[in-house]
Amino acid sequence: MDIKHLKCFVTVAEYLSFTKASEILHITQPTISKMVKTLEDELCKTLFHRSPKIELTDVGKVLFKQAKEILILFDNIESELEDVIAIKKGIIKIGIPPIIGASFFPKIIGEFKRKYPYIDIQMVEVGSKKIERLVDEGTLDIGIVCTAPIQKDTLNMFPFVKSPLMLIVNPNHKLNKKEIVKYKDLKDESIVLYGKDFSLYDVITNRCIENNFYPKIVCESSQRDFIVEMVAEGIGVSFLDEKTYSKINTKSITALKLEAPSIYLHLFVIWKKNRYISFAAKEWLKFVSLKFNINLEI
Structure with a gap:
């Protein structure tokens, strides 16, 4: 045999x-x-x-x-x-949600590339649900998702960033006068939101349903910058985490606190269980875990 x-x-x-x-x-x-x-x-x-x-x-x-x-x-x-x-060479395919890509990763990628100049990183910007599916299928080596993955039996994961979600509005919006916005205040508001492939869609929709109404979603997009522009133009309100908002250099939107219990943008790194991890992907996982003081054994 x-x-x-x-x-x-x-x-x-x-x-x-x-x-x-x-x-x-x-x-x-x-x-x-x-x-x-x-x-x-x-x-x-x-x-x-x-x-x-x-x-x-x-x-x-x-x-x-x-x-x-x-x-x-x-x-x-x-x-x-x-x-x-092929010592210290390779390609890593990483999936990231558009909501966090530009805010969290350019600096990390820059530091990683300086340490491993011969490792190429291919970034794919799609929603968390699709990232989870692509990692599970083996199309992506590593994924960054906004909530804990559903396929926990087939995926490894570790959390590394937690940031509270805030409501973003046009500065002239009537809700801008409130110190804390209640979800029932959003009952009649037009909402601009990420599409159904994004975990945030389910999180926001479920929180609204818990408050006895279904959100009035007037526009869905996969691009954070587009959503921010729509809010700035007064088309509707939307949601952004505190860390990302702090890095956006704009006076065209205002971020407001939402009532407790808070919704957090909780980022997880995920990769496939019981599957070979390339040298490049392994070094990326080690690099990110050390960056965020996480004890990780691969």
């Missing part, structure tokens, strides 16, 4: 087709059949029922599960060896 035999078996088991496995692996169908038969002979067990259609036997199902894990481990070994050869 070797890796080639296991890879052959797993491919047949995934598609329940010797023909399809032959096409994917670029191996003749007789060779595929012979390799599977060799496995069956070594194990003294039948792995497939072959008529009237191909199905895994109970033994085949057990081997299929274990073989997939073995192949993942083997791929990880190959990837780690490649990293050793």
